[in-house]
Amino acid sequence: MSEHPTRAIPAPTPSPESQAFWEAARHEKFVLPRCSACGKTHWYPRAVCPHCFGDCDAWVEASGTGTIYSYSVMRRAPQPYAIAYVTLAEGPTMLTNLVGCDFDALRIGQSVRLQWVATEGGPPVPCFTPVE
Amino acid sequence: MTIRNRAYIVGAYEHPTRKAPDKSVAQLHAESARGALADAGLTKDDVDGYFCAGDAPGMGPLSMVDYMNLKVRHVDATDIGGSSYLMLVAHAAEAIAMGKCSVALITLAGRPRSEGGMQVRAGNASQPDVQWEYPFGVTVANAYALCAMRHMHEYGTTSEQLAWVKVAASHHAQWNPHAMLRDVVTVEDVVNSPMVTDPLHRLDCCVISDGGGALVVVSPEIARSLSRPLVAVRGAGEAPKHTMAGGVDLTFSGGRWSGPIAFAEAGVKPSDIKYASIYDSFTITVVMQLEDIGFCEKGGGGRFVSDGNLISGVGKLPFNTDGGGLCNNHPANRGGITKVIEAVRQLRGEAHPKVQVPNCDLALAHGTGGLLGTRHGSATLVLERQ
Ligand SMILES: [Zn+2]
Numbered sequence: 001m002s003e004h005p006t007r008a009i010p011a012p013t014p015s016p017e018s019q020a021f022w023e024a025a026r027h028e029k030f031v032l033p034r035c036s037a038c039g040k041t042h043w044y045p046r047a048v049c050p051h052c053f054g055d056c057d058a059w060v061e062a063s064g065t066g067t068i069y070s071y072s073v074m075r076r077a078p079q080p081y082a083i084a085y086v087t088l089a090e091g092p093t094m095l096t097n098l099v100g101c102d103f104d105a106l107r108i109g110q111s112v113r114l115q116w117v118a119t120e121g122g123p124p125v126p127c128f129t130p131v132e
Numbered sequence: 133m134t135i136r137n138r139a140y141i142v143g144a145y146e147h148p149t150r151k152a153p154d155k156s157v158a159q160l161h162a163e164s165a166r167g168a169l170a171d172a173g174l175t176k177d178d179v180d181g182y183f184c185a186g187d188a189p190g191m192g193p194l195s196m197v198d199y200m201n202l203k204v205r206h207v208d209a210t211d212i213g214g215s216s217y218l219m220l221v222a223h224a225a226e227a228i229a230m231g232k233c234s235v236a237l238i239t240l241a242g243r244p245r246s247e248g249g250m251q252v253r254a255g256n257a258s259q260p261d262v263q264w265e266y267p268f269g270v271t272v273a274n275a276y277a278l279c280a281m282r283h284m285h286e287y288g289t290t291s292e293q294l295a296w297v298k299v300a301a302s303h304h305a306q307w308n309p310h311a312m313l314r315d316v317v318t319v320e321d322v323v324n325s326p327m328v329t330d331p332l333h334r335l336d337c338c339v340i341s342d343g344g345g346a347l348v349v350v351s352p353e354i355a356r357s358l359s360r361p362l363v364a365v366r367g368a369g370e371a372p373k374h375t376m377a378g379g380v381d382l383t384f385s386g387g388r389w390s391g392p393i394a395f396a397e398a399g400v401k402p403s404d405i406k407y408a409s410i411y412d413s414f415t416i417t418v419v420m421q422l423e424d425i426g427f428c429e430k431g432g433g434g435r436f437v438s439d440g441n442l443i444s445g446v447g448k449l450p451f452n453t454d455g456g457g458l459c460n461n462h463p464a465n466r467g468g469i470t471k472v473i474e475a476v477r478q479l480r481g482e483a484h485p486k487v488q489v490p491n492c493d494l495a496l497a498h499g500t501g502g503l504l505g506t507r508h509g510s511a512t513l514v515l516e517r518q
Contacts, residue, residue, distance in 0.1 A: 012263040043378035044264035050377035072277035074329045092378025108285040125267045
């Protein structure tokens, strides 16, 4: 099977605490929140650290590499798509889509790298594609 | 302080409809309430506590006590998704034990079949997770599929093993005249049904039905004054589980936490249970919950459910003898209340004779609401006939 076209992705609705993330996304810069109190990162991004309740007011650029923790190809959609959890090299596991690949060749544990995908009228969202 | 033997389920009613385009949601709630109160031998004027969850229309308990014209002194509308009603039985027992009410009514109803089934839900933009998940097309089915895929990877669970859950449910549903799907199916039927979202096939998924249900929970004094069999709330546990700040672990559900709490309070262990209602939103849900609440070891759920082990009269753990959500009914996309209702039928000896468990005096009802693969609420009840 060949590569699947990417389905139309609805725009995320930024909140006050996520503005910086989506602003960076517009420049295709993938950032993670970092807590100024405990130094840890987390996902999804919050202004109040979910580890220690400190302030997460710093953003650090992520490597954009990770591995597939789990995935599922939605076959009953007009345009099939692959939802996935990807564990980032920095630690957190995030919900995302796998794109630009043969869905039937996907497997858990595969290495992936970041690929921004445009949305309908909003900032691009961080998706991932398998590394050959 | 414990709720053990401090409250009894005396009324249980499952609305017979599976498609109700001509009824309102509030009406289905009230018709279910009427059925459960009649079952108990009580009237609406006896109710002094009302319990509902996210399916209740309008302002939940306010809209519904107004619609039903109830005069109550205690309300609770805690929502943890489709398992809420298992938890609300425990909350009702707690309120009764504390003297806050003595006749608690719990209702559920909804019309997802008439209103268009399950969609990708945009949710409320103020819901903090929505912007991080909705763009990626998370649905109910693929959020459970993510767990199934990981379970297969970690433990070697197979589609054929998952299929056995549906096969067992179908064996039970054939005896339920109200069940949506009454045909007995085979493992081959399940694995050959169309793939919805890998690795879940159409027959791994529960039905979409309109309907409702209600329960009446009362104090020991009132229970003994009625003519219904005594079904005691012996133990309960509840536990939310979520994405753990990015430390996602799809290999277990909140049942790992809610189950031991319920068993400890009840003073029994899984091997004492004679019948189990297990929330079957999808086949994988049953497999993971059985592991988590201790009916088998982690990773052994696929083997445990195989070869008819969940079929009444055949296997070691008869489950969902009404046909469950997979075959019978999943009103409002919330299967919690029907889990309690069938457990009550079993404990009373009122299940269909073809599926009634002999001498069923100890039963478990357990559920997982919300999305197993993102955030969900688990609730466990241990019920006893006395
Ligand atoms: Zn911190």
